[in-house]
Amino acid sequence: MSEQGKVAFVTGASSGIGRATAQAFIRKGYAIAMVDRDEKAGREAEEELRPLGECMFIACDVSQDTAVEAAVAQTVSKWSRMDAAFNGAGIDGEGGMTADHAEAEFDRIVSINLKGVWLCMRHQIRQMLKQGGGTIVNCASTAGLVGTKGMVAYVAAKHGVVGLTKAAALEYARENIRVNAVCPGMINTPMWQRSISDEMTAQLLEGDPIGRLGLPGEIAEAVVWLCGPESSFANGTVMPVDGGFTAQ
Numbered sequence: 001m002s003e004q005g006k007v008a009f010v011t012g013a014s015s016g017i018g019r020a021t022a023q024a025f026i027r028k029g030y031a032i033a034m035v036d037r038d039e040k041a042g043r044e045a046e047e048e049l050r051p052l053g054e055c056m057f058i059a060c061d062v063s064q065d066t067a068v069e070a071a072v073a074q075t076v077s078k079w080s081r082m083d084a085a086f087n088g089a090g091i092d093g094e095g096g097m098t099a100d101h102a103e104a105e106f107d108r109i110v111s112i113n114l115k116g117v118w119l120c121m122r123h124q125i126r127q128m129l130k131q132g133g134g135t136i137v138n139c140a141s142t143a144g145l146v147g148t149k150g151m152v153a154y155v156a157a158k159h160g161v162v163g164l165t166k167a168a169a170l171e172y173a174r175e176n177i178r179v180n181a182v183c184p185g186m187i188n189t190p191m192w193q194r195s196i197s198d199e200m201t202a203q204l205l206e207g208d209p210i211g212r213l214g215l216p217g218e219i220a221e222a223v224v225w226l227c228g229p230e231s232s233f234a235n236g237t238v239m240p241v242d243g244g245f246t247a248q
């Protein structure tokens with residue numbers, strides 16, 4: 001089904017899962033606000049997608065409320081509405097065990113990965129209330145469903161994203177706004193390549209059910225489905241897309 005005429009707001013659109021999601025939305029016919037703090041990569045992504053449909057890069061740090069408010073306003077000023085939003089911007093950051101995690105880094109990870117999602121949601125929801133509805137998908141992680149050692153702030157923030165998703169899903173269901181989350185497993189993106197060596201990847205895949213990394217496009221397809229009319233009864237859903245990792 002084509003979603004021609006609809007508008008989507010995608011954070012983290014300069015790279016990895018967000019970039020693939022912007023591409024999947026535009027192929028479906030959505031006009032896309034591509035939101036990211038990395039302006040250089042964002043402009044490149046915008047150039048790549050332009051032949052496929054309407055898109056606009058907006059430089060924005062999702063942990064800054066006024067920047068998020070302005071990004072939503074810019075989107076609505078251009079296209080008059082916002083039907084769908086994917087909150088994908090995030091960082092892995094410097095990990096650490098509970099007793100040793102650096103405090104400033106804990107704050108940075110939480111302010112982008114958790115508070116940033118809330119800031120985006122609140123401005124998206126304000127617009128969706130005005131126009132009579134919309135759909136939001138937040139990017140959590142398998143680290144939002146189960147613990148993992150050595151990255152306590154990331155795990156806590158991603159569990160928090162699951163909580164934000166469920167709470168907002170209950171609050172706005174009667175206002176025709178659905179809020180869902182995807183929980184990607186190990187996905188081959190620039191974030192993965194920057195942080196995990198080939199040797200470590202091979203070790204992690206040894207015990208993994210599907211035995212390979214996921215592709216950004218495999219998350220994007222789930223996001224577009226959760227944002228579209230085909231998933232009309234899905235609300236507060238927290239969907240692992242992880243090759244079976246959390247089924248173990």
Ligand SMILES: NC(=O)c1ccc[n+]([C@@H]2O[C@H](COP(=O)([O-])OP(=O)(O)OC[C@H]3O[C@@H](n4cnc5c(N)ncnc54)[C@H](O)[C@@H]3O)[C@@H](O)[C@H]2O)c1
Nearest residue numbers: 012014015016017037038061062089090141186187189191
């Ligand atoms: N790659 C994985 O294995 C994996 C697994 C589970 C969840 N995730 C989550 O998926 C999302 C996307 O990750 P990815 O692997 O595509 O990473 P990536 O680094 O390739 O892309 C993340 C994008 O977010 C942007 N970003 C970071 N902080 C920002 C901020 N404060 N404001 C605006 N933009 C910001 C970056 O500039 C980048 O373009 C993240 O939320 C990540 O936690 C990734």
